[in-house]
Amino acid sequence: MSTEEIKGTNSRRTEDIDATCEEFCFNPIAVDYVQKRMLTEKESTLLTEIFKALSSKTRLHILHALSQRELCVCDLSLVLDLSVSAVSHQLRLLKAARLVKYRREGKNVYYSLDDDHVVSLFAYALEHVRHS
Amino acid sequence: MSTEEIKGTNSRRTEDIDATCEEFCFNPIAVDYVQKRMLTEKESTLLTEIFKALSSKTRLHILHALSQRELCVCDLSLVLDLSVSAVSHQLRLLKAARLVKYRREGKNVYYSLDDDHVVSLFAYALEHVRHS
Numbered sequence: 001m002s003t004e005e006i007k008g009t010n011s012r013r014t015e016d017i018d019a020t021c022e023e024f025c026f027n028p029i030a031v032d033y034v035q036k037r038m039l040t041e042k043e044s045t046l047l048t049e050i051f052k053a054l055s056s057k058t059r060l061h062i063l064h065a066l067s068q069r070e071l072c073v074c075d076l077s078l079v080l081d082l083s084v085s086a087v088s089h090q091l092r093l094l095k096a097a098r099l100v101k102y103r104r105e106g107k108n109v110y111y112s113l114d115d116d117h118v119v120s121l122f123a124y125a126l127e128h129v130r131h132s
Numbered sequence: 133m134s135t136e137e138i139k140g141t142n143s144r145r146t147e148d149i150d151a152t153c154e155e156f157c158f159n160p161i162a163v164d165y166v167q168k169r170m171l172t173e174k175e176s177t178l179l180t181e182i183f184k185a186l187s188s189k190t191r192l193h194i195l196h197a198l199s200q201r202e203l204c205v206c207d208l209s210l211v212l213d214l215s216v217s218a219v220s221h222q223l224r225l226l227k228a229a230r231l232v233k234y235r236r237e238g239k240n241v242y243y244s245l246d247d248d249h250v251v252s253l254f255a256y257a258l259e260h261v262r263h264s
Contacts, residue, residue: 019227020220022239026206034197034211039258044189046261051192054183057176065166074158079166088152095151098264107154117260121253126171128249129178132230 053097054125058082059090063113066100067122070112185229186257190214191222195245198232199254202244 039047053059058080065071065079073091077084091111094100099118102111113119171179185191190212197203197211205223209216223243226232231250234243245251 019223019234019236019241020216021205021241024206024216025240026204026210030201030203031207031210034200034203034207037196037200038211039193039196043258043261044192046264047192047257048187048189050257050261051183051186055180055187057180060176060179060183061171064169064171068166068169069162071162071166072158073153074156075163075166078158078163079170084152084156091151098260102151104151108157109151109153115260115263117256117263121256121260124249124253124256125179125182126175128230128247128253129175129182131247131249132178 049097050099053093053099056090059094062087062090062094063099063118063122064126066111066113067119070110072108072110074108076111181229182231185225185231188222191226194219194222194226195231195250195254196258198243198245199251202242204240204242206240208243 054063061080062076065076071079073084073087076082076091077087080087091100091102095102098114100111101114102109104110113122186195193212194208197208203211205216205219208214208223209219212219223232223234227234230246232243233246234241236242245254
């Protein structure tokens with residue numbers, strides 16, 4: 001690698017690590033506008049719960065499976081190669097975060113994504129990682 | 133509370149806690165369909181990184197602020213009542229998860245949401261908690 005290439009790499013690294021303002025200077029109109037539209041305490045708590053529930057590979061696999069079709073707990077245990085009780089545990093956490101819902105049919109319980117917001121939220125996240 | 137009301141409450145609670153199939157029974161077509169469309173290892177890793185980055189109230193406040201308009205690091209420090217260095221630290225984590233991007237203008241660094249996927253993902257999550 002030439003000296004020039006090394007310099008180039010270093011300068012990009014420095015920029016990435018230290019991307020902050022060089023002197024304190026702010027826009028009072030922008031600050032005021034945003035401060036008047038802050039998340040409430042309840043909203044930020046509920047959002048954190050949702051995103052924590054999504055921060056697990058197993059639960060992401062469950063959501064991805066349910067984004068394709070409604071499945072019963074037994075189907076999900078086969079898809080993920082996990083015990084029914086392990087899947088049920090993860091489903092309870094997803095249900096508590098309002099990400100999935102269920103309906104009973106005979107002796108089976110069928111799960112699906114809670115509503116269209118969850119469908120879209122998951123679809124955009126997946127599109128983002130596929131496009132990045 | 134009457135005995136009937138107590139029974140009603142208990143039965144709802146049992147249903148919520150134990151919403152699982154009563155006997156093992158699966159749909160092989162559904163299982164096969166979903167198994168052929170599983171998330172890849174890379175996709176589930178990247179999704180987990182995104183959702184972990186979103187599992188913090190401070191970072192959610194930053195994203196919510198940036199969902200309204202582009203802001204420099206100093207603006208964000210005033211909006212959130214945090215030091216510039218604390219805000220920079222959180223922005224680095226959000227940048228690493230590809231949730232925000234920045235541009236330099238003179239001595240200032242302006243941050244915004246990374247792209248339309250992030251805008252939509254955040255908007256749907258917020259709509260979900262507001263609607264729930």
